[in-house]
Amino acid sequence: MPQFGELEAAIMDAVWQAGKPLRVREILDRLGRDPEPAYNTVHTVTEILFRKGWLAKEKDGRAYRYNATKSREEYVAGLMGEAFAAAGDRSATLARFVEAMRPGEAEELHRLLGEAVQRETPQ
The missing domain is CATH 1.10.10.10 (Winged helix-like DNA-binding domain superfamily/Winged helix DNA-binding domain)
Structure with a gap:
């Protein structure tokens, strides 16, 4: 992208x-x-x-x-995906990204991850 x-x-x-x-x-x-x-x-x-x-x-x-045709959020998410793909160590890059978040953003990320896990878990 x-x-x-x-x-x-x-x-x-x-x-x-x-x-x-x-x-x-x-x-x-x-x-x-x-x-x-x-x-x-x-x-x-x-x-x-x-x-x-x-x-x-x-x-x-x-x-x-x-x-x-795409939202600003879709565009930025694509850029973030490319940045993570270019990282030598995706986990370390993700850790640095999360460390730079404000507390409210980290809480929102936690909530979104919980929802994603629930969607992936068979009922």
């Missing part, structure tokens, strides 16, 4: 935050970057994200609206 480039990440953030399909102009308006990228640049990168499978598009008059 490749990490997004700077403009790709900004476009995906805009789409994820909107929670609805956006036209390229709406994406550009939400970027809030200075200097503002050209419309054609945003359109080109949005189309690249579509071809990569990160965005879906639907016709809206003469334009298209773009929507994320």
